[in-house]
Amino acid sequence: xxxxxxxxxxxxELRNDGxxxxxxxxxxxxxxxxxxxxxxxxLEEAGVIExxxxxxxxxxxxxxxxxxxxxxxxxxxxRTLERFGEALADLPEVVxxxxxxxxxxxxxxxxxxxxxxxxxxxxxxxxxxxxxxDSRSIFALRCLKRSVSVEP
Numbered sequence: 001x002x003x004x005x006x007x008x009x010x011x012x013e014l015r016n017d018g019x020x021x022x023x024x025x026x027x028x029x030x031x032x033x034x035x036x037x038x039x040x041x042x043l044e045e046a047g048v049i050e051x052x053x054x055x056x057x058x059x060x061x062x063x064x065x066x067x068x069x070x071x072x073x074x075x076x077x078x079r080t081l082e083r084f085g086e087a088l089a090d091l092p093e094v095v096x097x098x099x100x101x102x103x104x105x106x107x108x109x110x111x112x113x114x115x116x117x118x119x120x121x122x123x124x125x126x127x128x129x130x131x132x133x134d135s136r137s138i139f140a141l142r143c144l145k146r147s148v149s150v151e152p
Contacts, residue, residue, distance in 0.1 A: 011152035063111040070104035
């Protein structure tokens with residue numbers, strides 16, 4: 001789907017506030033309600049808009065610390081990668097996970113409550129995942145930018 005400038009304005013507005021009513025969105029992008037609604041539907045159907053979500057404050061939820069973890073697997077066959085990936089996706093502490101190139105196989109972002117919470121996550125969960133071999137961790141000191149998607 002080729003995006004025109006109106007589509008891009010719609011996407012920027014929804015990226016900033018996914019709860020905008022269609023009337024307010026239409027007003028902000030300079031359309032009447034029906035054409036705006038049709039464009040949003042087309043963007044959803046084309047998969048440009050994948051969904052809508054609430055952003056939760058991890059500190060308010062008792063998980064103030066973010067840790068970035070590089071994980072190395074013992075083997076790299078399809079079954080090991082699949083089993084590890086599925087098990088990883090089921091862990092509630094995992095905010096994001098990527099299969100990556102390089103020395104390590106996965107890059108994982110987790111939300112935990114301090115070093116005790118992190119140790120518990122490592123020992124009771126991560127180390128027990130199928131295929132796990134080694135990890136290296138980095139505690140985030142402060143978040144400088146947080147976006148839920150790319151800028152259109």
